[in-house]
Amino acid sequence: MSEQIEQALERKYEAGFYSEIESETFENGLDESIIRRISEMKGEPEWMLEWRLKAYETWLKMDEPEWAHVHYPKIDYQAISYYSAPKSMKDKPKSLEEVDPELLRTYEKLGIPLHEQEMLAGVAVDAVFDSVSVVTTFREKLAEAGVIFCPISEAVHEYPELVKKYIGSVVPRGDNFFAALNSAVFTDGSFVYIPKGVRCPMELSTYFRINEMNTGQFERTLIVADEGSYVSYLEGCTAPQRDENQLHAAVVELVALDDAQIKYSTVQNWYPGDENGKGGIYNFVTKRGVCHTSSKISWTQVETGSAVTWKYPSCILKGDNSVGEFYSVALTRGRQQADTGTKMVHLGKNTRSTIISKGISAGNSNNAYRGLVKMGPKADGARNFTECDSLLIGDQCGAHTFPYIESRNPSAIVEHEATTSKVSDEQLFLCQQRGLDPEKAVSMIVNGFCKEVFKELPMEFAVEAGKLLEISLEGSVG
Amino acid sequence: MLTINNLHASIDGKQILNGLSLEVKPGEVHAIMGPNGAGKSTLGYVLSGRDGYEVNEGSVTLGDQDLLGLEVEERAKEGLFLAFQYPVEIPGVSNMEFMKESVNAVRDHRGEEPLSSAEFLKLAKEACKQVQLPLDFLKRGVNEGFSGGEKKRNEVMQMILLKPSVCILDESDSGLDVDALQVVANGVNSQRDGERSFIVVTHYQRLLDFIKPDFVHILANGEIVKSGNASLALEVEKSGYAFLGKELEEEVEA
Numbered sequence: 001m002s003e004q005i006e007q008a009l010e011r012k013y014e015a016g017f018y019s020e021i022e023s024e025t026f027e028n029g030l031d032e033s034i035i036r037r038i039s040e041m042k043g044e045p046e047w048m049l050e051w052r053l054k055a056y057e058t059w060l061k062m063d064e065p066e067w068a069h070v071h072y073p074k075i076d077y078q079a080i081s082y083y084s085a086p087k088s089m090k091d092k093p094k095s096l097e098e099v100d101p102e103l104l105r106t107y108e109k110l111g112i113p114l115h116e117q118e119m120l121a122g123v124a125v126d127a128v129f130d131s132v133s134v135v136t137t138f139r140e141k142l143a144e145a146g147v148i149f150c151p152i153s154e155a156v157h158e159y160p161e162l163v164k165k166y167i168g169s170v171v172p173r174g175d176n177f178f179a180a181l182n183s184a185v186f187t188d189g190s191f192v193y194i195p196k197g198v199r200c201p202m203e204l205s206t207y208f209r210i211n212e213m214n215t216g217q218f219e220r221t222l223i224v225a226d227e228g229s230y231v232s233y234l235e236g237c238t239a240p241q242r243d244e245n246q247l248h249a250a251v252v253e254l255v256a257l258d259d260a261q262i263k264y265s266t267v268q269n270w271y272p273g274d275e276n277g278k279g280g281i282y283n284f285v286t287k288r289g290v291c292h293t294s295s296k297i298s299w300t301q302v303e304t305g306s307a308v309t310w311k312y313p314s315c316i317l318k319g320d321n322s323v324g325e326f327y328s329v330a331l332t333r334g335r336q337q338a339d340t341g342t343k344m345v346h347l348g349k350n351t352r353s354t355i356i357s358k359g360i361s362a363g364n365s366n367n368a369y370r371g372l373v374k375m376g377p378k379a380d381g382a383r384n385f386t387e388c389d390s391l392l393i394g395d396q397c398g399a400h401t402f403p404y405i406e407s408r409n410p411s412a413i414v415e416h417e418a419t420t421s422k423v424s425d426e427q428l429f430l431c432q433q434r435g436l437d438p439e440k441a442v443s444m445i446v447n448g449f450c451k452e453v454f455k456e457l458p459m460e461f462a463v464e465a466g467k468l469l470e471i472s473l474e475g476s477v478g
Numbered sequence: 479m480l481t482i483n484n485l486h487a488s489i490d491g492k493q494i495l496n497g498l499s500l501e502v503k504p505g506e507v508h509a510i511m512g513p514n515g516a517g518k519s520t521l522g523y524v525l526s527g528r529d530g531y532e533v534n535e536g537s538v539t540l541g542d543q544d545l546l547g548l549e550v551e552e553r554a555k556e557g558l559f560l561a562f563q564y565p566v567e568i569p570g571v572s573n574m575e576f577m578k579e580s581v582n583a584v585r586d587h588r589g590e591e592p593l594s595s596a597e598f599l600k601l602a603k604e605a606c607k608q609v610q611l612p613l614d615f616l617k618r619g620v621n622e623g624f625s626g627g628e629k630k631r632n633e634v635m636q637m638i639l640l641k642p643s644v645c646i647l648d649e650s651d652s653g654l655d656v657d658a659l660q661v662v663a664n665g666v667n668s669q670r671d672g673e674r675s676f677i678v679v680t681h682y683q684r685l686l687d688f689i690k691p692d693f694v695h696i697l698a699n700g701e702i703v704k705s706g707n708a709s710l711a712l713e714v715e716k717s718g719y720a721f722l723g724k725e726l727e728e729e730v731e732a
Contacts, residue, residue: 424566426566429550430620431568432550433550433559434580435555435580435587440583444571448570448619449569452570
């Protein structure tokens, strides 16, 4: 039956289309002048440009990390264009009516209508296309609650004090190679601020689309939840199907002030490359949140796309009694490689963290969980629970687990559980004997395996995520 | 209903079934007994089409269908049901979800409308009661953490819901205490409607006290060496399979 599964892993990538949109794209290459031009395009204040240039200086001195369990040809950073935006966006359309209909059609095709009346009720969307934000919906409604949800390029102008205070406060400019690169050349992304005591009235989401060829996407998201506030945020990502690899190096920073809660969910479906490993997105992302006293940050990710993933959404549990959570489903198939996991850094007293990671490997793919749990000397009574499960489909794939535990506090408790299982011939046979075709059977088994994580997703997206896995596994058994 | 003719089958090149023939008419209950390694479980796997089991010769028809030409799931949809000796766990997939998909796949094949969740829940609750499993078993993962007896009862519940035409029970009595055995047997008996046929594979006569067979067959070395009525099972119970040795020897000599 393994053979059948192998055959089955030919898949369709439904978001693989390209939109004919006239774009203004920078020539390939990176130097100081490119950064100045990006800053100029965005009309940035001097302090922002300086910040970028310092990041660039740092980046030049850094080496690309090689410790991850992934292999890919060396990236030529001079062969990438660092800015591309639809020409029509230059005049900064004031309303949806002024936005190029082709852009709106692109999002509609992806199942994300941007007309507010057609949207999922209760979800506000920031749509980022290559290097710019196309539109952000429901802004007025959110403003009534005092919530700021806008492109980060706009926040730099409108809320410079907030941006200045928090940008780089969680992921410093020189944190790592890709974060430094992002800090130098980031183009757009979302900015969210939830005022004190406010429960954000809607789900917020950003939808990232890479369209142009040879461009990298370097978005930067900053979410600040002020004391006692709550927000649930979701990001989705897709890209056209191409033979060339494309780089996506994002930075996400979350700040949860005292008693605040941030729930951050990702459904990542970048183009994964074809069955021979040609093309696909390199997804090298730094995501981190800092938790102040009694606050909570919860990361949930469903990662099905990208040729190579390098991503560790983390929590710095700085305040006493703060809580960090990480729920992850990572599915790799074909020649995909994923090295993903989290870091939970316990600094405050009685801090708690939970890590539930579900890795599913199929085809010739490799899926690694890498996680760090660190208990600082002052983290009295801190607790962590980690559960790390791997599911193998077929016999050509790999699952790897790299847990790191550092405890400097004798009263801290760290628990780690790990399992590896296979979609067994017996399970498939049972399902088929009950009348289910093998594809349905595999998708059911995989969904069952992921249940603990799916239940953490906002309801609208849990269904979506289940469907995404189904599409991803379509034809995975034959 | 089910006609097995001169069936030869092997696994990994090892011959297990050597010309087995059996005719099962609607409503009949056939018990298959035999020593370890006789090929009893193999028969169930070959009939249901499990991967790895190769049919080298012979034919099997279900109704007017050539069973051997069908995929595993197609055979199931045609009405063949195998109650497993060791049902496997599918963690995270609820019994309810699993059975609903399964019942609707079979209904779809028969050209019937799929059942809604509410309709299915009603049927599932009844079936659950029938095999005396608490209702929360519907919510639990398929066989996940079930005891041996619970797994067997769960198999019977699935049989009740799927309404197959031919049921193969593969040692559904193994590992059961007398009470659980009674529950499983009652479940099976409730499905005897004069149309549905059963092949009951067992080591022990005691199951046949509860599920009365019309025929008893002794399987040895991959073929049926002796057939009779219920009294044959009693004979086996009393004196074991020793007589086989003698008869086989006689066969060889002849």
